[in-house]
Amino acid sequence: MADPKNLDSEETVDPTGAGKSDLKPEVKKPVRKEREVPTVPVNLNEKSEQLSSFLESNCPENISAFIGAEADIVTITVDKKNLIDACNYLKNDNNLQFNYLSLVTVVDYEAISETFELNYHLVSLKFRQKIAVKCNLSVNDLSIPSISEIWTTANWFERESHDLFGVIFEGHPNLAPLLLYEEFEGFPGRKSFPFHDYQEW
Secondary structure (H helix, E strand, O other): OOOHHHOOOOOOOOOOOOOOOOOOOOOOOOOOOOOOOOOOOOOOOHHHHHHHHHHHHHOOHHHOOEEEEEOOEEEEEOOHHHHHHHHHHHHHOOOOOOOEEEEEEEEEEHHHHOEEEEEEEEEEOOOOEEEEEEEEEEOOOOEEEOOOOOOOOHHHHHHHHHHHHOOEEEOOOOOOOOOOOOOOOOOOOOOOOOHHHOOOO
């Protein structure tokens, strides 16, 4: 039998739980870490090393090219005013013969450096070599000469880049939309494009 003197000190339990507080304990959110941008070390094979050395020694001075490398491919970075000369050299030099344009890509660095980087991926079918030509464009001037007269495959690649990023290829025979329709507003390839705000109908 309970001691009546200790009744006031004993804890009473409410089976309904009505007396409990509705406040939930504060949960601390985990601190979000900065995303690390993965990097790929340069790993050129012997043929690519020879190509890089050849370009370092023989690339015409008027092109003012910077010879570099990314991952397993040699790169040549030029100003857009020298793009046509650089492409003609890479295609027509007997020691190079980059006669196939496999791809044109645009990389959006608008938020970082207010630039867009164009990459022209070339292949020499004769020598089984590859190279990437790079050009950087200011977001305030996205015009660059068309290379569609050098490689016909550039025609559709440039139209695609114009559709998605708004790059203007001067001298292109027909920059009509390839992937989008005429009334489409904006450039959906850009990181700044408001995908969640866009309404199709």
